[in-house]
Amino acid sequence: MASAYVRSTVKGWLAASPIPFVDTVSLQAAPTVDGWVSVDWTFAGRERLTFCDEFAEVGTFNLVCFFRPGVGDALAVQQAEAVTAALMANVDPTGGIQLMSHETPEDFLEDAWYVLSTTVNYRAKG
Amino acid sequence: MSAVSTKGLDVWLYKADAVPVEVVPTAISLASPAVVTVAATTGITAGDVVHVNTVGFPELDNKSFVVGEVDGVGFTFELIGSNTTGSTGVLSATPTITVYPSSDRVKICLSQMDIAAPSANDISTNTFCEDGSVAGRSTPGTIALAGYLDENDTGLDELTLADEDGLPRYFEVVLPGTLGYLIGKVTISGFSVTTPLDGAVGWTATGTQNEKIKWVHT
Numbered sequence: 001m002a003s004a005y006v007r008s009t010v011k012g013w014l015a016a017s018p019i020p021f022v023d024t025v026s027l028q029a030a031p032t033v034d035g036w037v038s039v040d041w042t043f044a045g046r047e048r049l050t051f052c053d054e055f056a057e058v059g060t061f062n063l064v065c066f067f068r069p070g071v072g073d074a075l076a077v078q079q080a081e082a083v084t085a086a087l088m089a090n091v092d093p094t095g096g097i098q099l100m101s102h103e104t105p106e107d108f109l110e111d112a113w114y115v116l117s118t119t120v121n122y123r124a125k126g
Numbered sequence: 127m128s129a130v131s132t133k134g135l136d137v138w139l140y141k142a143d144a145v146p147v148e149v150v151p152t153a154i155s156l157a158s159p160a161v162v163t164v165a166a167t168t169g170i171t172a173g174d175v176v177h178v179n180t181v182g183f184p185e186l187d188n189k190s191f192v193v194g195e196v197d198g199v200g201f202t203f204e205l206i207g208s209n210t211t212g213s214t215g216v217l218s219a220t221p222t223i224t225v226y227p228s229s230d231r232v233k234i235c236l237s238q239m240d241i242a243a244p245s246a247n248d249i250s251t252n253t254f255c256e257d258g259s260v261a262g263r264s265t266p267g268t269i270a271l272a273g274y275l276d277e278n279d280t281g282l283d284e285l286t287l288a289d290e291d292g293l294p295r296y297f298e299v300v301l302p303g304t305l306g307y308l309i310g311k312v313t314i315s316g317f318s319v320t321t322p323l324d325g326a327v328g329w330t331a332t333g334t335q336n337e338k339i340k341w342v343h344t
Contacts, residue, residue, distance in 0.1 A: 018304055049237055049326070050237050050273060050274065051135045051136070051235065051236050051237075051239075052233070052236075053133075054235060056326070059144070
């Protein structure tokens with residue numbers, strides 16, 4: 001499970017995304033826009049780095065972009081890539097979290113929404 | 127038999143500019159550990175590393191130990207790792223013990239540590255008739271250390287300084303629980319930075335044991 005610091009930092013960065021960020025974890029959300037992004041916390045583990053009990057949190061989350069029918073995959077993919085690029089450009093000046101890399105997006109349908117989900121790998125101070 | 131995890135293990139490097147305290151023993155007990163009597167125990171605390179100069183006890187002479195219990199009333203301190211039981215040693219005319227205060231050491235945060243014992247390179251004397259070998263020149267023990275770069279790590283600063291000045295320093299590992307200590311003198315001879323494609327920026331260092339790293343315990 002991602003730590004509170006990781007969650008709040010990533011959510012803060014996503015608030016400046018090219019499309020609106022909607023937090024959907026344990027919240028009711030009914031976005032009315034054509035495209036929006038949310039985050040799905042998938043995995044996080046803690047590894048011991050040194051004998052001084054320094055730890056690192058290593059994890060992944062999915063950057064999930066939802067698009068209403070009619071947007072078309074060309075624009076959807078373009079916007080999803082822009083969201084990913086904007087997020088990955090962020091640097092935490094405290095070094096508390098580093099976004100290491102991201103995978104290529106997967107696309108699928110969920111209800112009526114066209115969804116593009118991109119896995120992001122991160123390391124954080126544990 | 128029991129196995130103890132490395133949780134709680136601390137690694138220390140003494141500073142090259144550490145100011146040792148020289149004390150003159152007035153008596154040394156025949157015990158395990160040996161108890162040293164001095165005129166005053168000022169500046170001596172449990173955990174300090176000591177080097178026993180020529181005191182007249184072959185079990186102690188020119189060896190390093192860790193200070194155990196200090197008695198500020200009776201002016202005595204224990205030498206953890208020593209055993210003078212049954213010794214025929216007699217206190218020499220000018221005995222001295224050099225105490226390296228633990229306040230002159232810095233903690234180094236390691237992700238890995240390998241200590242290799244000294245080895246002897248045997249020289250083969252094989253013939254067609256028989257096999258054999260004689261002892262060759264011994265190779266001093268080595269240490270290999272690794273960790274992660276951290277600009278706020280004062281221990282890492284001391285380690286890089288050790289790499290630059292090439293001066294021998296006491297190296298001390300405080301083992302968890304009641305396992306005791308590993309102590310010896312090392313010269314750091316190589317410091318390198320490792321930059322994995324995906325991961326944390328790390329460092330590695332190697333060193334030579336000027337005084338064999340040994341395990342001492344009560």
